Structure formats: structure tokens, C-alpha cells
Amino acid sequence: MAIVVLRLPNVKRKTETRPKQCPYCEGETFQRWGKVVKPVKDMRIRTVQVYRYRCCHCRRTFRHYPVGNNCADQTERIRLFAVILWTLGLSLRASSLILSGLRVSLSFMTIWRDVQAQAQNWKRKHRWKPVRIVGVDGARVLGWGEKQPVLVAVDLGTGEPLAVGYVNEYDPQAVRRWLAPLVQQHGISVIVTDDLVTYKQVAEKLQLGHQICQFHVRRWVGRTMRELQETVPKEWRWVVEEIQQHLEALLPQASKRLYALWKQLPGRRSKRHQTRTPMEQLRELLLRLSEHWQFYCTYQGEPKIPWTNNATERAIGRMKMRARTVRGYKSWNGMESGLLLASGSFF
Numbered sequence: 001m002a003i004v005v006l007r008l009p010n011v012k013r014k015t016e017t018r019p020k021q022c023p024y025c026e027g028e029t030f031q032r033w034g035k036v037v038k039p040v041k042d043m044r045i046r047t048v049q050v051y052r053y054r055c056c057h058c059r060r061t062f063r064h065y066p067v068g069n070n071c072a073d074q075t076e077r078i079r080l081f082a083v084i085l086w087t088l089g090l091s092l093r094a095s096s097l098i099l100s101g102l103r104v105s106l107s108f109m110t111i112w113r114d115v116q117a118q119a120q121n122w123k124r125k126h127r128w129k130p131v132r133i134v135g136v137d138g139a140r141v142l143g144w145g146e147k148q149p150v151l152v153a154v155d156l157g158t159g160e161p162l163a164v165g166y167v168n169e170y171d172p173q174a175v176r177r178w179l180a181p182l183v184q185q186h187g188i189s190v191i192v193t194d195d196l197v198t199y200k201q202v203a204e205k206l207q208l209g210h211q212i213c214q215f216h217v218r219r220w221v222g223r224t225m226r227e228l229q230e231t232v233p234k235e236w237r238w239v240v241e242e243i244q245q246h247l248e249a250l251l252p253q254a255s256k257r258l259y260a261l262w263k264q265l266p267g268r269r270s271k272r273h274q275t276r277t278p279m280e281q282l283r284e285l286l287l288r289l290s291e292h293w294q295f296y297c298t299y300q301g302e303p304k305i306p307w308t309n310n311a312t313e314r315a316i317g318r319m320k321m322r323a324r325t326v327r328g329y330k331s332w333n334g335m336e337s338g339l340l341l342a343s344g345s346f347f
Helices: 076-086 093-101 108-125 170-186 197-205 214-231 234-249 252-262 278-298 312-323 332-344
Strands: 032-039 047-055 061-064 133-143 147-155 161-165 190-193 209-212
Touching: 032 108, 047 170, 061 209, 061 252, 061 312, 076 108, 076 332, 093 108, 108 147, 108 332, 133 170, 133 312, 147 332, 161 170, 170 209, 190 197, 197 209, 209 214, 209 278, 214 234, 214 278, 234 252, 252 278, 312 332
Parallel strands: 133 190, 190 209
Antiparallel strands: 032 047, 047 061, 133 147, 147 161
16 A cells, blocks of 8 residues: 655744844844744644844844744644645645644635745746756646646656746747746756647757657657558558658658658649648658658657657646646636646655
């Protein structure tokens, strides 16, 4: 039987050390200036002792809280526990109900503010985290009454989300404006995406390495070849079989062979407004594969680059599931915080 252990912050009833410096002037000499018993909301303790000190340098007073406490009524332990309950899939009201069983009274809006504060703390902590290989993909998430476009960047080394943006993935300019600061902050050098043309343009503009997810490639190519296998004349079906062999082997030099096959096929004869013939569809497939073949094989130059974007897809799946259970977000700030916490391991 699997056992899940949650490591929550330690909380003490009284402080065991004196402050090291003044929060106002960074002075190091203090006078004790009183003591107060402060009620707190926690599952184990109800009150803590808080000492007030006076700085001998600037003459200002301040409170020195025990470990796990601050000026808020909640302890750090109960705040993090409430966020974990929400992250695991419980609603805000259900989380509040569980806490009431532990004799802790928190409103559902307080828990929602804790969720957003935890997401902001995580963003500040990871703002300059070095990440070289990032998965990027778009999604549509329910918010303020309708599906909203969202772009997600995931650290493919850890599987944790790096950033969430209110961006339409079909707009190359918007994607580049959103991704460029991330490239500078984190030192991104390679992106892994699906085969949407937007990402090819952005990777070229930002001078990034680009790996196209093989799952997406083989899905649309396989579907196209199954249709062509039945419609292409028999004397040309060997071309379809050879394309399949190149996709399975995925050798870098195969692009030249695909281009040579494209030159062997008869040129386009139908007009623009007319439906393309099977041979014309086969010809276009060969040209597209030969032009983009280098993006299918980027992972072969470095083993750390994954050949699929599955980690990003999993993160987006968790985001969408959480969005359905909260019945849609009401603002972008709430959506960003909720999606970040719902899609990663933050504890």
C-alpha cells in the first residue's frame, strides 16, 4: 500500500532566539520591549508567545515571531496544508470543511487567497531559475464565461511549469513577445513543441533550437499516409511505404532522399480552386517533410532533449482538470495562480 507523507513547516509556540538585525535599520543591538500572547489558527497549537523588541540604534520597535508564524492569524503550516488540499482537487468549500474538522476555522476566500499567495511565492523563487530545454504548448481553459487561450512553458528536466501566459498560440508576434523575456531570464536554448507553424517562426526569430514532438508528427503523417495508400496509383505506393520507413528510422540524412522523391513525382496540374489529386497530396507531403526534417531530429544531437512533448501535455491535462472542478476562473490573476499550482509539484 502506498503511503503519502506531507512535510509541513514546523511551528513553535515561542521563539528560542533573539533577532539578529533590525528590520528597519539593520541594527544589531536590541532591548526587549514587552511580550504578548497571540491567538493563532493551527491544527496543534492555539496561542504563541510573541516578543517585541526596541532597536537601540533607530529607537523603533518590532515584533519577533516564533518559527512558523508571522503577523497573520494563520500559521505557515495551516496555510500550506490548505493550499495542498485545494491542489489535490478539493473545492475551496470542501477544504474549509476539512479544516473545520481539525478545529481550524478558515473561510473559502481565505484559502483562495492562500492559493494565490503560494503561486506568487513560487514565481518569485523560480524567476531566475536556469532552464535550457523547455516544452511549449497552447490550451484553452474555461475562464470568465468562455474558453480562454493559454500558453504554457514547462521545464522538461523536472516536468514543472515555468510560466503560464494569456496568449493565443496562433499569433506568432504574441508568442514571441511572451517567450522572449523567458529566454533571457532562464537561459532557454531549445524548445519542444508540436508542429504548429507559429513555433517554427518564433524559434527562428529567437535563434532557438527546435524539436517537434514526434507524437504529433507521426499522428498526422500516419493519418495522411493511410488515406494515400488507398487512393494513390499502385505504381506509386512504394513512395508511401518508403516514407514510413524513414519515419521509423528517423535518420538526419533522410531529408535529401525525401526531396529527391518529391522531384520524381509529376508536378501539380489542378488549379488553386480545385481539389488536389492524391498524387499532388503525396507530393506536398514529401516537400513538407523534407523542409522540416531537421526539426524532427534535433534530439539526436543531444540526449537530454526529449523527442516528444509529453511532459507539457501532462501539465496541461492537470490544468484543464482543475479548471473544470472550479467551474471556471473569474480573472486572469486567479487563473494563472490556479493553473501553476494545479500543474506542478510545489511542496
